[in-house]
Amino acid sequence: MNGSLILSLTLELTIGFLGLITVTYFLRKTQINQITPFDFISALVLGELVGNAIYDEKINIFYILYAILLWTCLMYIVELVTQKFKKTRNFLEGNPSILIRHGQIDFNQLKKEKLDINELQSLLRTKDVFSIREVEYAVLEPSGSVSILKKSKYENPTNKDLNLQEKPVYLPVTFILDGEVLWDNLKASGFDEKWLNKQLHANNVNKIKDVLYAEWKKDEGFHIVQYKKEG
Incomplete structure (x- = not known):
């Protein structure tokens, strides 16, 4: 394989990859389990089109872009149709x-x-x-x-069923992940490096790299998980 073929394949793969990411972003569902059978089949067909175009020497980069653009337009039209015409949803999306x-x-x-x-x-x-x-x-x-x-x-009983007083609910915030400090999260929560080091020392941690995961929750404080030491 000569240099021009390698360059051509690299370019086609990169554009195909970016094109698929664009399609996924443009037509994405909020959750993977919201994908209907039609969406799943469409994704397989699009991947097959791009794959065949990339590895067929007779197909150039413009055919790849055209295939992605055309299939995206068709999928988008289907999305619009199902939004505007309720009767089509039974056929294209299915019913519970x-x-x-x-x-x-x-x-x-x-x-x-x-x-x-x-x-x-x-x-x-x-x-x-x-x-x-x-x-x-x-x-x-x-x-x-x-x-x-x-x-x-x-059904599990609720606080209302048990006549218990309601308590505020707080979201845990991750401060350290895989040995690295998430400084944006730390600052957004109103803390600084000095406070973080104090919490680490209180938990007998000398190096941030020794921390697998650390989070903070307003009603429960600082929680830390260290890497498991061998031996």
């Missing part, structure tokens, strides 16, 4: 399916979704439900995940 209703399994829906009892139990376990008897409703989402509404006697 109620697998358990009032505590009873809907076997017709199971058959329609091509699921068996073992697969249903597996889906329930992903929601920390290990017995079907605990479930009042189970809804299979278009993404393939399942949403659970437990029977009232199996």
Whole structure:
């Protein structure tokens, strides 16, 4: 392989890579489990188009850009169509399916979704439900995940149920990660290097590099996890 081929392949891979990142950012979902089967297939097709274009010597960089642009436009049009025309959502995105209703399994829906009892139990376990008897409703989402509404006697009691006084909730802030200080987080929380060193010394830590993870929470203070020492 000569230098010109290496340069050409490097350029095509880089542009293809950046193009896929752009498509992902432009059409991204907030969570990976929100991806519908159509989105998943579209991603596979786009990856195949780019891959074939990159390794086919007869295809130049402009074909790669055209393939990415065209497929992105088609996906974007589908997104617009599903937003403006509700009737198209059933076909392109799918509908939720109620697998358990009032505590009873809907076997017709199971058959329609091509699921068996073992697969249903597996889906329930992903929601920390290990017995079907605990479930009042189970809804299979278009993404393939399942949403659970437990029977009232199996629901965890809330502070309101127990007549407990409400307490403020604070978000933990990471100060050290993999032996490096996150200075922006530290300063945003109103602390400085002197305060951090004081907390480290209080926990018998001499070097920041010895810290795997350290966080601070307003109601619980400083928490530190050190690298496990060998031997």
